[in-house]
């Protein structure tokens with residue numbers, strides 16, 4: 509369809525798979541379509557470089573239900589709670605959590621954000637939630653579901669929280685408890701909020717009834733793998749009281765999941781031991797996957813810290829390459845420090861029809877997650893150039909959109 513590009517995407521990529529055939533045929537067609545379209549998926553942070561044949565038996569023949577608290581095994585035996593405990597501890601170590609830690613494997617960071625706000629309300633019923641306009645929509649959703657007051661704090665042009673605005677907002681409600689939801693890797697620009705500064709601001713205001721939850725869905729693990737001197741202030745040693753990361757992003761679990769870690773078990777008077785499961789009801793959902801802890805465990809065990817670190821660096825190198833190449837062809841782009849994400853002026857529609865880019869209506873981004881290759885980036889750049897040249901050569905072409913204010917490059 510996009511004839512002005514250097515190459516066209518297979519015409520049938522957007523055609524739904526015919527579900528009326530025999531089951532085997534439908535599954536083969538679905539798999540083929542998904543594999544072919546993967547090449548053009550460069551806008552979302554799900555890593556796709558790992559496969560798990562060793563888990564096939566457990567995944568296809570075994571019911572696994574980690575119902576309730578992971579540290580309370582309960583009546584059933586068909587669970588992987590010991591594996592889950594090891595996953596929580598490995599992630600907690602990477603995030604430099606104290607020994608008093610607690611956590612569980614969630615369905616994703618959305619659930620982790622909801623749990624953190626619920627725990628905040630159980631600790632401080634008068635709590636006010638503060639987060640930035642660059643935070644993920646799940647934070648506002650969780651506040652809405654829990655009927656908690658939510659204050660949106662300005663974000664600067666790089667996507668980082670505006671600390672002066674936070675201080676101003678906190679100063680208006682010094683009598684109220686606060687939970688500040690910081691983000692380590694904002695959705696559009698992968699900016700990282702500075703938890704040390706947030707804690708200092710609370711300290712200056714004498715807001716002692718406070719919690720700092722970090723939504724580190726995307727960048728928590730990659731940032732934790734940086735050398736100490738380069739590591740941004742986002743983890744427990746910076747003052748976080750809870751952190752969530754997503755498994756299906758950097759850790760490539762292929763199925764959505766997350767790991768939520770608290771510095772200490774949250775104050776949860778509503779959590780009671782449920783007689784019939786034999787476990788404490790400390791999680792958002794009751795029945796929980798026993799398979800996702802296994803896949804997380806497999807990634808952590810087989811790659812180890814060094815393997816994970818090498819993957820993170822390869823992604824950063826590719827992001828730096830992408831940023832540099834966009835600069836070379838004169839297409840506005842920016843990248844935050846250590847980010848896998850490259851933010852660029854939104855390409856013409858023909859390019860967006862073929863390449864799956866995240867677009868917020870103002871600008872677009874590419875996420876160089878593990879599994880994205882330089883060949884894909886080069887093909888994208890070739891298409892971008894071709895679309896531009898086509899537009900320049902065509903007297904009837906719709907002019908490029910007028911320049912909007914573009915993101916400032918981080919210093």
Ligand SMILES: Cc1ncc(COP(=O)(O)O)c(C=O)c1O
Pocket residue numbers: 615616617618619643644646691693694695723724725726754755764765766
């Ligand atoms: C910063 C941030 N928080 C939360 C989420 C939601 O995470 P999940 O899909 O694991 O629920 C995302 C997803 O992209 C994200 O980028």
